[in-house]
Amino acid sequence: MSLLIYGAYGYTGELIAEEAVDRDLDVVVAGRDKRKVRDLAARLNCKGRRFDLDAAADNLDDIEAVLNCAGPFVETYEPLVEACLETGTHYLDITGELSVFEAIAERDREAEKAGVCLLPGVGFDVVPTDCLAGHLHDMHPSADELRLGFDPSGTISKGTLASVIEHLDEGGKVRRDGRLVDVPPAHKRRYIDFGRGERSAATIPWGDVSTAYYTTGIENIEVYTAMPSEAAIALKYGSGIVSPVLGAEPVKGALQTLAKTVVSGPSEKQRREGVCYVWGEATDGERTVTARLKTPETYALTVDAATTAAARILDDAPAGFETPAAAFTPEFVLALDGVEGFF
Structure with a gap:
């Protein structure tokens, strides 16, 4: 086959x-x-x-x-x-x-x-986070809120950067009451212990906002990534200014060309030595369960x-x-x- x-x-x-x-x-x-x-x-x-x-x-x-x-x-x-x-x-x-x-x-x-x-x-998009979501649902079948996140190391490839550029102007997304809702980028910030101590983190429109709903049936979902507080604040309050510019096709095209020229992806050594921590919690407002994974480098x-x-x-x-x-x-x-x- x-x-x-x-x-x-x-x-x-x-x-x-x-x-x-x-x-x-x-x-x-x-x-x-x-x-x-x-x-x-x-x-x-x-x-x-x-x-x-x-x-x-x-x-x-x-x-x-x-x-x-x-x-x-x-x-x-x-x-x-x-x-x-x-x-x-x-x-x-x-x-x-x-x-x-x-x-x-x-x-x-x-x-x-x-x-x-x-x-x-x-x-990496979305196997570890999706499996963690399923595990959390098994731990707490009556949970109605799910929060997932990850703390990666390493760099990205030109293909991944191309996908990021394609969606730069779309802002953030969460799931509320089963529906996808538009929110500003990094609209929520918190400190999370992904597995190696507390880190500043902010919400991102990760694929699990979609897939975790189909995996678990949980209707309220947010996804976080480790991010310096200063970067999260800049994303949240600067998006309204730069998003219309980033959404323009000539700007996207120029950024895509630049990505293809200057980005190569992590080296073999980086892939071999890098790690990522994945975290999640599920709650019904009274009881909360938490679980984590440690994975190899994302690529x-x-x-x-x-x-x-x-x-x-x-x-x-x-x-x-x-x-x-x-x-x-x-x-x-x-x-x-x-x-x-x-x-």
Whole structure:
């Protein structure tokens, strides 16, 4: 059974392709750049396939699952999901983009009828936080508020930065009473012990504002990341001034070009030595439960999580829209190398 990795020559896609080949999966590397696809396929001694997104359906007849690594995912998910539904091919990706999760969740019924699994977010976005959310729900089934957060180390790749730039003008989001609500960036600040002492943290529009709702059914969700207080204040009160500028297409285009030029992603040493702490709490207003995880560096975890998820889907795939914890149980994250928890 073949796994097609689209965007396989990007920073994260190439790491995942290497790992998938090392695990003896039947890999097809793919993307829009003919030379890059050819060179990567030759280096990994696997099959390669060049095609544009609008021709995806013509290239999936012999493919069991697609793993989309081409961001910004808001620009790539739809044609690949459409092609997967048309051809009966399972779909996974490594997005962290909240709007993409919501859009794919709306295709649940179609996917069930087609016998196709739609499983976005199988990287650091959102495997550890989603599994922690599921674990907290198991600890406290009557909780009606969920707060998640993470304290990472390291740098980001050009693909991740491209996704961030694409959504710079959208502000923050939380879930209240089951609905997504727009809020200013960093609209709430607090101190959190993620696992290595209290750190200043602020809310961000992380993918779990979407996915944790589908995993747990909890209707009130916020996500935090470690952030200096000064940065949080600047984000909150400066967003109204800069967001309209950042939303302009010429500005986005210039920032995307700059990202491609100057950003390369963390080194092998950084991936090997970096760590991330993940925290969460669930409450019903009277009783609160807390749990944590310690994970490898975010890209190292993404490579392991995405490859492991793809292998499981190739072996036995549920039909419909899924989150990582719903598809594999919250203990999925504990099967990944170097993960410690829940504690």
